[in-house]
Amino acid sequence: MHGLVNRAIQRFVIDSYGEAQWQTAALRADVGVVEFEAMARYDDEITPMLLTAVCDVLNRPYEELMEDIGTYLVSHQNVKALRRLMRFSGVDFVDFLHSLDELPERARLAVANLDLPELELRQNTPGYYELHCAGPLSGSGYLMMGILRAMADDYGALVYLEHVGVEEDRERIGVSLLEAEYAEDKGFALGAQAG
Amino acid sequence: MTKTSQSDMLDMICPMHLVLGNDGTILSAGPTIRKTLGDGFCDNTELRDLFDVKSPQDGANSAPLSDLSGQKLRLRAKTVPDLELKGVLMPGLPNGQYLLNLSFGINVVRAVQLYDLTAADFAVTDLTIEMLYLVEAKSAAMDAFEALNAKLEKARVAAEQQASTDALTGLSNRRALDVAVATLVQSCEVFAMMHLDLDFFKAINDTYGHAAGDAALKRVAHVLTTETRSRDIVARFGGDEFVVILRDAIDPKGVERIADRIMRALGEATDIEGEILSLSASAGTAISTDYPAPDAEAMAMDADLALYAAKRDGRGCHRFYHIDMRQPANAALQAEADKRIA
Numbered sequence: 001m002h003g004l005v006n007r008a009i010q011r012f013v014i015d016s017y018g019e020a021q022w023q024t025a026a027l028r029a030d031v032g033v034v035e036f037e038a039m040a041r042y043d044d045e046i047t048p049m050l051l052t053a054v055c056d057v058l059n060r061p062y063e064e065l066m067e068d069i070g071t072y073l074v075s076h077q078n079v080k081a082l083r084r085l086m087r088f089s090g091v092d093f094v095d096f097l098h099s100l101d102e103l104p105e106r107a108r109l110a111v112a113n114l115d116l117p118e119l120e121l122r123q124n125t126p127g128y129y130e131l132h133c134a135g136p137l138s139g140s141g142y143l144m145m146g147i148l149r150a151m152a153d154d155y156g157a158l159v160y161l162e163h164v165g166v167e168e169d170r171e172r173i174g175v176s177l178l179e180a181e182y183a184e185d186k187g188f189a190l191g192a193q194a195g
Numbered sequence: 196m197t198k199t200s201q202s203d204m205l206d207m208i209c210p211m212h213l214v215l216g217n218d219g220t221i222l223s224a225g226p227t228i229r230k231t232l233g234d235g236f237c238d239n240t241e242l243r244d245l246f247d248v249k250s251p252q253d254g255a256n257s258a259p260l261s262d263l264s265g266q267k268l269r270l271r272a273k274t275v276p277d278l279e280l281k282g283v284l285m286p287g288l289p290n291g292q293y294l295l296n297l298s299f300g301i302n303v304v305r306a307v308q309l310y311d312l313t314a315a316d317f318a319v320t321d322l323t324i325e326m327l328y329l330v331e332a333k334s335a336a337m338d339a340f341e342a343l344n345a346k347l348e349k350a351r352v353a354a355e356q357q358a359s360t361d362a363l364t365g366l367s368n369r370r371a372l373d374v375a376v377a378t379l380v381q382s383c384e385v386f387a388m389m390h391l392d393l394d395f396f397k398a399i400n401d402t403y404g405h406a407a408g409d410a411a412l413k414r415v416a417h418v419l420t421t422e423t424r425s426r427d428i429v430a431r432f433g434g435d436e437f438v439v440i441l442r443d444a445i446d447p448k449g450v451e452r453i454a455d456r457i458m459r460a461l462g463e464a465t466d467i468e469g470e471i472l473s474l475s476a477s478a479g480t481a482i483s484t485d486y487p488a489p490d491a492e493a494m495a496m497d498a499d500l501a502l503y504a505a506k507r508d509g510r511g512c513h514r515f516y517h518i519d520m521r522q523p524a525n526a527a528l529q530a531e532a533d534k535r536i537a
Binding site: 027039040081084085088089091102106108109111189190191192 | 304307308309311312313314316324327328329331332333335336339340341343346442
């Protein structure tokens with residue numbers, strides 16, 4: 001598993017709950033590492049063990065934890081770069097939804113061998129979409145829910161999100177677009193990071 | 196096709212376009228070229244009022260449009276500073292008109308910032324947005340790698356430092372000293388090598404405890420560091436043995452002065468783990484210019500012989516190596532050696 005994933009978990013715990021809680025969780029996970037490097041690679045077993053330990057220490061259910069991590073990745077001030085990279089995908093929230101199919105490829109363009117869940121968007125009825133989400137971590141559907149929730153907020157769209165179950169190893173997330181321009185778009189300048 | 200819908204089509208498909216009459220008059224312009232040129236643009240000017248042709252031929256401004264069409268053009272803006280565009284020009288529009296499509300080329304990243312461009316300023320099919328994404332993503336990845344490199348470098352330096360340092364005193368250890376001396380020899384520098392032992396170290400340990408013994412060693416380290424220059428090398432060889440390398444010090448009088456200062460400073464009574472003690476040391480020195488060719492091993496052996504001589508002479512003193520010292524009372528040397536092991 002790419003270090004970015006474990007590093008993200010670490011940053012989430014530290015930024016949301018403090019360094020002490022992270023130390024406790026990392027030691028409890030007993031994976032031999034307390035400080036993860038974003039650009040290193042780690043054994044695949046480590047990530048689930050880390051998540052379990054974090055759940056135990058923070059006393060949160062796994063699904064809620066995954067969702068919180070997703071929200072954190074897009075909305076926390078310490079990880080501004082990720083929110084910007086996501087915004088490139090779509091000019092508005094609907095456009096962003098349609099680009100989710102390509103998200104894993106986009107990620108690999110930036111960081112080779114970064115494994116993100118395979119995503120597929122299906123539109124069944126106007127205003128209602130279903131995102132199918134598979135691997136590599138269990139509960140990646142909940143992670144995507146957190147991401148979608150935060151991105152909708154960023155674009156200024158009002159949505160209702162629901163985890164509607166698992167079908168053949170694929171998690172299904174229902175996305176109801178209630179209002180595309182509900183609130184002000186938080187803004188995205190193409191050239192902000194350049195030069 | 197009516198003119199209106201042609202403009203709409205071109206604005207949508209190539210927002211950085213110009214429609215030209217065959218004399219070069221600008222008949223219409225896409226929104227992004229208008230935005231980029233800003234005040235430098237007004238309708239019914241000529242292409243040549245706005246741009247110089249850089250390539251295919253620098254200054255081919257007076258060439259007819261037909262000569263310029265169907266090839267890659269490099270155009271330099273005349274009304275906006277520092278703006279170069281790529282272009283391709285083709286006839287084929289109604290009424291003998293030409294279509295010139297323009298782009299920023301590799302400068303697009305800079306241009307987006309400079310002219311405050313958004314996704315709406317590029318055709319939906321344009322790869323600009325993807326390119327900007329890639330530039331930003333790669334930049335973030337590079338930053339992360341650079342941070343990792345810096346961390347690793349810091350750790351490497353710290354590890355090297357640790358491997359070269361005596362933990363108790365902070366002085367160089369034997370490994371670091373060997374490297375330093377080898378360098379001096381290789382660069383043909385002259386130096387004096389002083390071997391110094393703390394006298395009665397075992398007695399201090401036995402009488403006052405190991406904490407006091409450690410404190411005594413630290414006191415020696417402090418004195419040696421203080422009484423030498425920053426370019427000199429002070430090392431602890433382990434136990435109660437120290438080595439001082441005095442660079443450029445080949446005048447025996449100068450070395451003797453330093454040795455005296457060391458002995459005097461050690462002799463001052465100081466607090467050693469709660470006990471007021473004065474220390475004493477024995478020292479022996481070899482000087483590199485006394486050798487036909489610099490030889491660290493020989494100097495070390497000879498400094499040791501001089502050190503033994505200092506001990507034999509009653510301790511608390513300093514001796515220079517002398518050829519006589521190689522004539523041991525072998526037994527006396529052996530006795531000294533035995534005492535040191537004890």
